[in-house]
Amino acid sequence: MKRCFLGIDIGSVSSNFVAVDESLNVIDKIYLRTQGQPINVIKKGLSLIKNSLVDYKVSGVATTGSGRELASLVVGADTVKNEITAHAVAALKCCPDVRTVLEIGGQDSKIIILKDKIVYDFAMNTVCAAGTGSFLDRQAARLGIPIEEFGSYAVKSKNPVRIAGRCAVFAESDMIHKQQTGQCLEDIICGLCQALVRNYLNNIAKGKTLEEPIIFQGGVAANIGIVAAFEKELNAKLIVPEHYDVMGALGAAIISKGQYEKKGYTSFAGFDIINYSYSTKSFQCENCPNCCEVIELCSEGEVSARWGDRCGMHSQVRKKIDQAI
Amino acid sequence: MSIKLGLPRALLYYEYMPLWKTFFESLGAQIVVSQKTNKSMFDQGAKYCVNEACLPLKIFHAHAASLREKADFIFIPRLRSIKRYEYICPKFTGLPDMIRSSIPDLPPIIDTEINLHKDKSKLMDAFFEAGSFFTADRGEIKSAYQKAVAEHKRYLAQMQKGSLVNDILERKETPQNGDLKIGVMGHMYNLYDEYANISVMKKLLQEKVKITTPEMISQEIIDKKAEQMPKKLFWSFARKLMGAAIYFTEKKNVDGVIYLMSFGCGIDSFIAELCERRLRKSGIPFCLLVLDEHSGQAGVNTRIEAFLDMLRWRRDDESYFSPYGKYLCLGKDPV
Known part of the structure; x- marks a missing residue:
């Protein structure tokens, strides 16, 4: 049987699954909405990707994204990697000469500067989530437009309106004002795209030189309005890679291959976990005044892991289980 | 009584x-x-x-x-x-x-x-x-x-001598080993209050990092370095941080700098920026973490992990150039 490697990216808005073969070609990719239910989405993603992996043996799994710790417990991941590294690895695979990676995801937006094929610098949005996917999602829903068509409205605009880009709350009230004064929808949407790009470049890319080739990835790269606004602002052509929406998962899959080559085995729990019943519950620990919110993961009714405590009193459960194995 | x-x-x-x-x-x-x-x-x-x-x-x-x-x-x-x-x-x-x-x-x-x-x-x-x-x-x-x-x-x-404040107050030894040396900057009440900084220091120590802070630099050095600024910095804490940043740029004795900033702090808002410019110019990677009331650790952890990955990746791969002057990727994954 041929070997394959799985990358799982559990993000705040979407969860992605990518399987690659030994030459790092993508066998299959799955893009799902997380909808705040990471465990269900992991099960669903695995059951979907399983069908295209009948001829393959899973030899490595890596998880990334903000839900990476939880996902790694459920699937038995070999590696848990942060999103920045995963995205950089995937971008290097698609375009080995890449110098700049723009990534806009559900709640995070990041910029990665590469030099000589290594990450040289990066930045992420700090306290502000304006300009990320979830804000666009919300605005699309408010305007009653499917998010998939958002970009095509923007490129139809002839006279984009000026919308405040500093803050999502201000942008929204600005948009409502412009709607009330009767500006047409296309112009408002185009104005919003430009505002978000301005916000991104001023906040995240602040002080950095964006050299070509520039790759644009993450779910928002599907939005041709944002792509156009970036190209206009940067006066450069953006590369949107084929698997732009699952780059984090692709990077994780590539990393898991590297890990397999080092380790020689995988701790993947197998596709059977689709049929296991998992549940999480959280409780407030009353043992000390820290009042940590402890989260407990149960599989088949038995506690398999706890985390979220500062002192380690509860998370030791996991260590005991690891030792037993 | x-x-x-x-x-x-x-x-x-x-x-x-x-x-x-x-x-x-x-x-x-x-x-x-x-x-x-x-x-x-x-x-x-x-x-x-x-x-x-x-x-x-x-x-x-x-x-x-x-x-x-x-x-x-x-x-x-x-x-x-x-x-x-x-x-x-x-x-x-x-x-x-x-x-x-x-x-x-x-x-x-x-x-x-x-x-x-x-x-x-x-x-x-x-x-x-x-x-x-x-x-x-x-x-x-x-x-x-x-x-x-x-x-x-x-x-x-x-x-x-290189001890962290909490370790001195609790009479504990500060671990001095680690494969990376990171300058952690910020006001002392952000650096040493584990609640405020969502256990950043603890996380760094777990990741086998040697921490150095502005407190570990003597007052004379700080004063001398801070004088290099074109105008006198009249905020005491700003002066200390700026002096430390300039010291790092000259000594090149840290692999990277993490700055812990309180959201809404007037001094941090411009000193973090000034430090960042100085450090970047001299090639020292810089990472800014903004602290506020959020208790979720995920965001801070992602940034720290990515920052350390980058530093280790840079250290291990950056100097591999072939004699022909062209960069050779050794294909090492940052795992």
Whole structure:
């Protein structure tokens, strides 16, 4: 049987699954909405990707994204990697000469500067989530437009309106004002795209030189309005890679291959976990005044892991289980 | 019965704890320090603070409120200036008034003013005033002051040997090994309050990083380096941070710098930017973490993990050039 490697990216808005073969070609990719239910989405993603992996043996799994710790417990991941590294690895695979990676995801937006094929610098949005996917999602829903068509409205605009880009709350009230004064929808949407790009470049890319080739990835790269606004602002052509929406998962899959080559085995729990019943519950620990919110993961009714405590009193459960194995 | 004096474990506690403790204990006071910041204390006390204030100030309110029935006096000095021609954050000047007016049923506050802006000799007067709550004997105050200053000097010397403040106060050893050396910058009350910084220091130590902080650099070096700025920095803490940043750029003795900034801090807002520019120019990677009331660790962890990955990746791969001058990728994955 041929070997394959799985990358799982559990993000705040979407969860992605990518399987690659030994030459790092993508066998299959799955893009799902997380909808705040990471465990269900992991099960669903695995059951979907399983069908295209009948001829393959899973030899490595890596998880990334903000839900990476939880996902790694459920699937038995070999590696848990942060999103920045995963995205950089995937971008290097698609375009080995890449110098700049723009990534806009559900709640995070990041910029990665590469030099000589290594990450040289990066930045992420700090306290502000304006300009990320979830804000666009919300605005699309408010305007009653499917998010998939958002970009095509923007490129139809002839006279984009000026919308405040500093803050999502201000942008929204600005948009409502412009709607009330009767500006047409296309112009408002185009104005919003430009505002978000301005916000991104001023906040995240602040002080950095964006050299070509520039790759644009993450779910928002599907939005041709944002792509156009970036190209206009940067006066450069953006590369949107084929698997732009699952780059984090692709990077994780590539990393898991590297890990397999080092380790020689995988701790993947197998596709059977689709049929296991998992549940999480959280409780407030009353043992000390820290009042940590402890989260407990149960599989088949038995506690398999706890985390979220500062002192380690509860998370030791996991260590005991690891030792037993 | 000795008088119980409450010290809130917040803000300048980390700078002056041994000094204050030694001084008041020599005068026969019993020192009551508030607990380490924790969630229930924060929830109960921060509500007294105005909403726009920075997180460290809210934390201070929580500490002061937690001392309510535990002490006979609370010591909250009114700090205007701790060095000639320098100032500190104006919130410290108003701190005793802020606490007195916003938290009900507090024991009396000892709010000795310390203002060395014009005249250094005012310092002794301040100690006489604070000491007068415990004794009328000026000689006794003077000897307590001398003991306290000696203790403070010992404290500073321990920091400069490379110990983290919390380890000194808890009499623990700071781990000195690690494959990366990272300069962690920021106000001391952000660096050493685990609640405020969502355990950043703990995380770095777990990741086998050797931490170096501005406190570990001697005052003379800081002063000398800070003078390189085109204009005098008149905020004491800004000066310290800037001096440290310039020291790092010249010595190149850190692999990277992490700056912990409080959201809404006036000093941090421009010093972080100035430090970033200087450090980047000299090729030292920089990572800014903004601290506010969020308790979710995921965001901070992602940034730290990515930053350390990048540093290790750069260290291991950056210098591999072929003799033909073209970069050769060794195909190493950053795992």
